[in-house]
Amino acid sequence: MLVNVPTDSDFSIHNLPFGxxxxxxxxxxxxxxxxxDQILDLHxxxxxxxxxxxxxxxxxxxxxxxxxxxxxxxxxWRFVRQQISxxxxxxxxxxxxxxxxxxxxxxxxxxxxTMHLPCKIGDYTDFYASKEHAxxxxxxxxxxxNALNPNWKHLPIGxxxxxxxxxxxxxxxxxxxxxxxxxxxxxxxxxxxxxMDFELEMALLVGKGNKLGDRIDIKDANEYIFGVVLMNDWSxxxxxxxxxxxxxxxxxxxxxxxxxxxxxxxDALEPFLVDIPTQDPTPLEYLQDSSKSGYDxxxxxxxxxxxxxxxxxxxxxxxxxxYWSLKQQLTHHTVGGCNMNPGDLIGTGTISGxxxxxFGSMLELSWNGSNKICVNDENPExxxxxxxxxxxxxxxxxxxxxxxxxxxxDCVGQILPAKTQ
Amino acid sequence: MLVNVPTDSDFSIHNLPFGxxxxxxxxxxxxxxxxxDQILDLHxxxxxxxxxxxxxxxxxxxxxxxxxxxxxxxxxWRFVRQQISxxxxxxxxxxxxxxxxxxxxxxxxxxxxTMHLPCKIGDYTDFYASKEHAxxxxxxxxxxxNALNPNWKHLPIGxxxxxxxxxxxxxxxxxxxxxxxxxxxxxxxxxxxxxMDFELEMALLVGKGNKLGDRIDIKDANEYIFGVVLMNDWSxxxxxxxxxxxxxxxxxxxxxxxxxxxxxxxDALEPFLVDIPTQDPTPLEYLQDSSKSGYDxxxxxxxxxxxxxxxxxxxxxxxxxxYWSLKQQLTHHTVGGCNMNPGDLIGTGTISGxxxxxFGSMLELSWNGSNKICVNDENPExxxxxxxxxxxxxxxxxxxxxxxxxxxxDCVGQILPAKTQ
Numbered sequence: 001m002l003v004n005v006p007t008d009s010d011f012s013i014h015n016l017p018f019g020x021x022x023x024x025x026x027x028x029x030x031x032x033x034x035x036x037d038q039i040l041d042l043h044x045x046x047x048x049x050x051x052x053x054x055x056x057x058x059x060x061x062x063x064x065x066x067x068x069x070x071x072x073x074x075x076x077w078r079f080v081r082q083q084i085s086x087x088x089x090x091x092x093x094x095x096x097x098x099x100x101x102x103x104x105x106x107x108x109x110x111x112x113x114t115m116h117l118p119c120k121i122g123d124y125t126d127f128y129a130s131k132e133h134a135x136x137x138x139x140x141x142x143x144x145x146n147a148l149n150p151n152w153k154h155l156p157i158g159x160x161x162x163x164x165x166x167x168x169x170x171x172x173x174x175x176x177x178x179x180x181x182x183x184x185x186x187x188x189x190x191x192x193x194x195x196m197d198f199e200l201e202m203a204l205l206v207g208k209g210n211k212l213g214d215r216i217d218i219k220d221a222n223e224y225i226f227g228v229v230l231m232n233d234w235s236x237x238x239x240x241x242x243x244x245x246x247x248x249x250x251x252x253x254x255x256x257x258x259x260x261x262x263x264x265x266x267d268a269l270e271p272f273l274v275d276i277p278t279q280d281p282t283p284l285e286y287l288q289d290s291s292k293s294g295y296d297x298x299x300x301x302x303x304x305x306x307x308x309x310x311x312x313x314x315x316x317x318x319x320x321x322x323y324w325s326l327k328q329q330l331t332h333h334t335v336g337g338c339n340m341n342p343g344d345l346i347g348t349g350t351i352s353g354x355x356x357x358x359f360g361s362m363l364e365l366s367w368n369g370s371n372k373i374c375v376n377d378e379n380p381e382x383x384x385x386x387x388x389x390x391x392x393x394x395x396x397x398x399x400x401x402x403x404x405x406x407x408x409x410d411c412v413g414q415i416l417p418a419k420t421q
Numbered sequence: 422m423l424v425n426v427p428t429d430s431d432f433s434i435h436n437l438p439f440g441x442x443x444x445x446x447x448x449x450x451x452x453x454x455x456x457x458d459q460i461l462d463l464h465x466x467x468x469x470x471x472x473x474x475x476x477x478x479x480x481x482x483x484x485x486x487x488x489x490x491x492x493x494x495x496x497x498w499r500f501v502r503q504q505i506s507x508x509x510x511x512x513x514x515x516x517x518x519x520x521x522x523x524x525x526x527x528x529x530x531x532x533x534x535t536m537h538l539p540c541k542i543g544d545y546t547d548f549y550a551s552k553e554h555a556x557x558x559x560x561x562x563x564x565x566x567n568a569l570n571p572n573w574k575h576l577p578i579g580x581x582x583x584x585x586x587x588x589x590x591x592x593x594x595x596x597x598x599x600x601x602x603x604x605x606x607x608x609x610x611x612x613x614x615x616x617m618d619f620e621l622e623m624a625l626l627v628g629k630g631n632k633l634g635d636r637i638d639i640k641d642a643n644e645y646i647f648g649v650v651l652m653n654d655w656s657x658x659x660x661x662x663x664x665x666x667x668x669x670x671x672x673x674x675x676x677x678x679x680x681x682x683x684x685x686x687x688d689a690l691e692p693f694l695v696d697i698p699t700q701d702p703t704p705l706e707y708l709q710d711s712s713k714s715g716y717d718x719x720x721x722x723x724x725x726x727x728x729x730x731x732x733x734x735x736x737x738x739x740x741x742x743x744y745w746s747l748k749q750q751l752t753h754h755t756v757g758g759c760n761m762n763p764g765d766l767i768g769t770g771t772i773s774g775x776x777x778x779x780f781g782s783m784l785e786l787s788w789n790g791s792n793k794i795c796v797n798d799e800n801p802e803x804x805x806x807x808x809x810x811x812x813x814x815x816x817x818x819x820x821x822x823x824x825x826x827x828x829x830x831d832c833v834g835q836i837l838p839a840k841t842q
Contacts (some may be wrong), residue, residue, distance in 0.1 A: 122543075123585050128668060149666050154609050155600055158444035159668035160675065164544050164760050165633055174634040176757030179576055180704065188575050189641065190705045193757075212586055213678065214829040215597040239757065245570050247549060248669025254581065254759040256633065259681065284600065284611045336597030336614075337840070338675040339585050419634065419758070 002088045002096065003107065005036035010398055010407025012036075013088060014271075016081055017227070017262035017408075018066055020116040023108045026332055029064035029116045033084055034262050034409070038107045040084065045106055050087060050095045054079050060163035066119040066263065070207045070226040071342035076265060077207070077226065085184070115261035117168045119205060119343035124166055124257070125333060126201070126233060126347040127158040133352040136364045153281060156324035156332050158349075161233075162254035163376060166345060169260050169411045173234055175418040176255040180238035184421070188242055192418035195237035195369070196387040199350040200301050200360030202319055203231040204326050205263055206344040213337040218289045221327035224340065227263035228326070230299075230395045230411035231347050232408045234258065237363055237386070260395070260411035261346070268406050272296045274401035276325050283328070286335055293325035297408075299351060301360065303375045305382055306390035312377045314365060317351050317358040319397075362386050389417040423509045423517065424528065426457035427728035431819055431828025433457075434509060435692075437502055438648065438683035438829075439487055441537040454505055455683050455830070459528045461505065466527055471508055471516045476501050487540045487684065489649040490764055491628045491763035498628070498647065499688060536682035538589045539650070540626060540764035545587055545678070546754060547622070547768040548579040548656060550745035552698070554773040557785045574702060577745040577753045579770075582654075583675035587766060589682050590832045594655055596810060596839040597676040601659035609663055613839035616658035616790070617808040620771040621722050621781030621816055623740055623748050624652040625662045625767040626684055639710045642748035645761065648684035649747070651720075651816045651832035652768050654778045655679065658784055658807070680766070681755075681816070681832035689827050693717045693820035697746050704749070707756055714746035720772060720818045722781065724796045728812035733798045735786060738772050738779040740818075741801040782808050810838040 005012050011034040021032045021039050032039040046058040057080055065252060069080070087093050087106075099106055128134055131148070134157075138147030151157065153275025167173075175196055179188040207226035208215050216224050233253065266321070274292040297319040302311035324332075329346060350360040359365045365373050366385035375391070376382035387393070392414040398407030424435050432455040442453045442460050453460040466472065467479040478490060478501055490498070508514050508527075509693065520527055547603040549555055552569070555578075559568030561791070572578065588594075596617055600609040628647035631637050637645050661673025697715040721730035745753075750767055771781040779785045786794050787806035797803035808814070813835040819828030 123583055151609075151663055151666065155664060157664065157668055158671055160583055160671065162544055162581055162759060163584070164762055164765070165758075167633070174758050177636070187702065188572075188705070190707060212588070213837075215598070215840075236757065242572055243576060243578065244667070244669075245572065245671070247578055248665075248667070250579055250581065251753075251757040251759065255757045283607065284609070286611060332672075336599045336657065336672040336676045337586075338583060338596050338672065341585055344585070365640070372552045416634075419636075 003036045003038050009036050010405070010409050012136065012405050013085065014404050015264060015268050015406040016084055017264045017268065018118065019262045020064060020066065020114065020118050021113045025114045031063070031066060034110065035088060036217060037110050039113055041106055044104050045087065045095065048095050048099055048102065048104060050083050051080060066115065067343040068306055070119060070205065073208065074223045077265065081265065081267065085229055115168055117166070118261060118263050121163045121166050121343055121345045122341045124161040124163040124345040125158050126161045126349060127156050127324065127329050128349040129156050129322050129329060130349055130351050131323040132321060132354055133360060136352060140368050154283065156329045158315065158329065159248045160335065161257065165254055166257045166259060167336070169258055170415065172416045173256040173258070173413045174416045175234050176239065176251065177418050177420065178236060178239035178251050179242055181242050192420065193236035193239055197235040197237050197362045198301065198387065198393045198414060199235055200235040200299055200315065200317060201231040201233050201347045201350060202228055202397070203259060203345050203347040204228050204330065206340045206342060206346065209340040210334055212339040215334045215337060216331055218327055218331040221330045222266055224330060225266055225326060228269065229263055229264045230260040230397050230408045232258040232393060232395055232411055232413055234413070236356040237240065241283060251278065258411055258413040260329055260408050264406065264408055269295050269399065271401055271404060274320050277321070277323055279323065279406065282331050287328050289325065289327055293327050294320045294322065297397050297399050298318045302394045304392040305375050305388065307382065308376050308378065311394055313376055314373065315357060315359055317353040317360055319351055321353045322348055322351055387415050389415055391415050424457045424459050430457050431830050433826050434506065435825050436685060436689050436827040437505055437688065438685045439539065440683045441485060441487065441539050442534045443537065445533045452484070452487060455531065456509060458531050458532055460531055462527055462529055464518065465525050466508065467819045469516050469523065469525060470521055471504050472501060485537065488764040491540060491626065494629065495644050498686065502686065502688065526546055536589055538587070538773060539682060539684050542584045542764055542766045543762045544588050545582040545584040546579050546765040547582045547770060548577050548745065549748060549770040550743050551770055551772050552744040554771040554781060554785065557773060557780065561789050575704065577750045579750065579754065580669045582678065586675055587678045587680060590679055590740050592679065592834060593837045594677040594679070594834045595837045597657050597660065597672065598839050598841065599657060599660035599672050600663055602663050613841065614657035614660055617836060618656040618658050618783045619722065619808065619814045620654040620656055621720055621736065621738060621767045622652040622654050622708045622771060623649055623718070623818070624680060624766050625751065626767040627761045627763060627767065630761040630763055631755055633667070633760040636755045636758060637752055639708065639748055639752040643687055645751060646687055646747060648686045648779060649690065650684055651681040651818050653679040653814060653816055653832055653834055654768060664731050679832055679834040681741050681829050683830050685827065685829055690820065692822055693827070695741050698742070698744055700744065708749050708753060710746065710748055714748050715741045715743065716743045718818050718820050720816065723815045726796050726809065727811040728803065729797050729799065732815055733796055734778055735794065736778060738774040738781055740772055742774045743769055743772055794836050808836050810836055812836050
C-alpha cells in the first residue's frame with residue numbers, strides 16, 4: 001500500500017472518494033482522490049498514463065470540476081476507481097515505479113490543500129424524506145394528530161432550492177437579514193434572522209442525466225447517481241415561517257447551503273446497504289423497489305461556540321432512518337419528464353432519528369425554542385435554542401462493518417453576523 | 422436605415438433586442454439583434470470592428486450565449502446598443518461601407534434562422550406578483566374572504582424553479598405523468614396530467630450579479646437587470662394541487678418552462694414606464710421605491726387547437742397590473758444575501774388583469790373547470806377547461822406610445838401527448 005491509512009480514517013482504500021483540490025505548490029483546482037491523510041493527484045496520474053483506455057478521462061482529470069466525469073457511465077466510473085485502487089495497492093505497479101523517473105509526485109497532504117466545490121451545480125433540489133423529521137415539524141405546527149400531510153406517505157415531497165448559494169465546507173455563512181413577525185398577528189419587521197438553524201442532510205450528486213420528457217426507471221436509478229456527500233441546509237426559521245405559504249421556503253433557505261468536498265461513490269457504500277423502513281401504504285408502482293436501498297451511515301452533528309476550543313455533540317442520527325430512498329427520490333423527480341444534468345444536487349431533507357438525541361436541527365432539538373440545548377460540554381451554562389453568531393457547526397458521517405470503514409470527512413460552516421447595512 | 426421595418430413590427434429601431442441564433446449558412450449559435458424581419462449578425466459586425474473600444478465584446482459576440490455580455494455594466498450594454506443603432510441608421514457608416522469589400526453580409530432573414538436559449542440559465546426563480554392572479558387562485562381554493570394570505574402584501578412571494586427545463590420558444594412540451602387525486606379523499610393515481618395549463622408571465626434576465634452575502638439596493642436594481650422576455654410557466658394543476666403542501670410547486674411545474682428568444686433591454690422599455698399600482702400597506706423600507714417602475718406592456722395569449730389553422734385569442738392582459746415591480750422582486754430576492762449570476766431568470770408569476778378576459782391561465786379563465794372556454798373563433802363547439810394534446814399556446818407582447826413600438830416577438834409551445842410508458 002502506497003499510503004499508510006489509520007484504522008479510524010474516513011478515507012480507507014475501500015472509499016476512494018473524488019473531489020476538487022488545489023495546494024500551495026499548484027493552485028489550479030483539479031481532480032483528486034482522498035486516501036488516509038493524503039490526496040492522490042489524478043492530474044499527475046493521468047499525465048503518467050494511468051487512465052489510458054478510459055475515454056477522455058485523462059483530459060477531464062485536469063479540469064476544475066467533476067461534471068464531465070460524472071456524465072460518464074457507471075462502468076467507466078468503476079474502471080477509473082479500479083485503476084486507482086490498483087495503483088495504491090500494487091507495490092510493483094508500472095505507473096508507480098515510473099513516477100519518480102519523471103519527477104512526478106502523486107500525493108499531496110490534505111492539510112496543505114484547499115478543497116473546492118466538487119462540481120458546477122446546475123440545479124439543486126431538496127427533499128423532505130425523513131418521516132421522523134416531517135412528523136416532528138408537523139407536530140410542532142399542526143399538532144400530533146395532523147402531523148403528516150395526506151400526501152407525505154404517497155410521494156417524496158421536495159422543492160427546488162437555490163444552486164448559486166451552494167458552497168463547499170469551510171465557507172463562512174452570513175446570518176441573513178429578512179422579514180419576520182415578532183409577535184403573532186402584527187406586521188413583519190426587517191432585521192437579522194433570530195432563529196438561525198442547521199439541517200443535518202445528505203445529498204446525492206447526479207451522474208449521467210436524462211433528456212427533458214424522459215424519466216428514470218427506479219431499477220436503473222443507481223446508474224444515474226454518481227455519489228453522495230454530507231449537506232447542511234442552513235435555515236432561517238423565522239424568515240421561512242413568514243414567507244413559505246403557499247409556495248414553499250425561499251429566502252429562509254437560499255442564503256447558503258454547505259456540502260462536504262469528497263463525493264463518496266455508491267460502489268463504496270454498497271457494503272452498507274440495508275432495507276429502508278417499511279412503507280405503508282405501498283407506494284405507487286413507479287416508486288416500488290424490492291432491492292435494498294437504504295444505507296447504514298452514522299451521522300453526527302457537533303457545535304463549537306465562539307468561546308470554546310472544542311466541539312460538543314448535538315445529535316447522532318443515521319441515514320438508515322430515512323423513509324424514502326435516494327433511488328425513490330431521483331425516480332420521482334424525473335417521473336414527469338424533468339431532466340437531470342451531471343452534477344445536479346439532490347438533498348434528502350433533514351435526517352432525524354426516532355429519539356430526541358437523534359434530531360437533525362435546532363428546531364427539533366429545542367422544540368422550536370421550548371428547550372435550551374447545551375452547546376459546550378465544559379460549560380453547562382452555555383446553552384441556546386438556535387445558533388449564535390460565530391457558532392461553528394460540523395456534520396460528519398461514516399459507515400463501519402467487518403472492519404471496513406468508509407467516511408465522508410467533515411462538512412463545516414461558521415455563522416458570521418448579519419450585515420445590517 | 423439599413424432595414425425597412427414595417428410599422429407593426431415588434432423589432433423597430435427603438436427595440437434592438439439581443440438573442441442567440443443560427444441559420445442554414447452558419448449553424449454556429451451566435452449573438453444577433455432583431456430588426457424588422459431580419460437579424461443583425463453581431464459576429465460579423467464584431468469581425469468588422471464595430472465593437473472596438475467595448476472591452477471584450479468582440480470576442481463575446483461570437484459565443485453561443487449572452488452570459489458574458491450580460492455580466493458587463495449597464496454602461497457597456499448601452500455602448501454596444503448605441504453602436505448598433507448608428508450602424509443601422511447612418512447610411513455612410515464606415516463599417517457598413519466596408520462590409521461588402523470584405524465579402525461580409527450582416528443581415529440574416531429571421532425566417533431562415535433558428536433561435537436558441539439566449540443564455541445559460543444558472544438559477545430560475547418564479548414570483549407570484551400579480552394581486553389579481555393571487556386573489557383569483559386564493560378565492561377559488563380558500564374563499565373570497567381569505568383570498569390573499571397575510572404575507573402577500575408585505576413581500577413578493579416567490580419560489581425556486583427548475584432551470585434545466587427552461588426551453589426556448591417553439592420547443593414542444595410533453596404532457597407530464599404524475600400523481601394526482603381523482604376523487605377527494607381517495608388515494609392518488611398515476612397517469613397523465615388532466616389539468617394542463619399555461620401561465621402568462623414575463624421574466625427578467627439578470628445582468629451583472631452580486632456576491633453571496635451581499636444584497637442589491639432597490640435604487641441600483643435596474644443596473645442588475647439585463648432585459649426582459651415573455652415566459653410561459655406550463656403548469657400541471659392536478660399534480661401541483663396534490664404535491665404542493667407544504668414545500669410548494671415541484672413536478673407540477675418542472676417539466677418545462679418556455680421563454681421568448683429575444684431579450685428586450687430596460688433601455689428599450691424606458692419610454693413605457695408607468696407607476697405600479699398603489700401598495701397598501703406601504704412596504705418595508707428596503708422595498709420602497711418612489712421612481713416609476715411598472716411597464717405598460719400589452720400581453721396577449723392565443724391558442725391554436727390541432728383542428729385549426731389559426732390562433733384564437735384567450736386573454737389580453739398587461740404588465741402594468743402587476744403589484745410588485747421587477748425591481749422589488751430582484752431586491753427582495755437578494756435581501757438575505759442570495760447571490761445572482763448573469764443569465765439567472767426571474768419570472769413575474771401569472772399576470773392577470775382585473776377582468777375575466779384578462780386572466781392569465783386556464784385555471785382562472787375556466788375558474789378551475791367551471792366554465793368552458795372557446796378555443797376556436799371559427800367553431801364555437803370547440804371549447805375546453807384545460808389544454809388538450811396538440812394545442813399550441815402563443816404569448817405575445819408589445820408596447821406602443823407616440824408612434825414608437827417595441828415588442829417581444831412570440832413565445833410558442835405545443836403540448837405533446839404524455840409518454841405513458
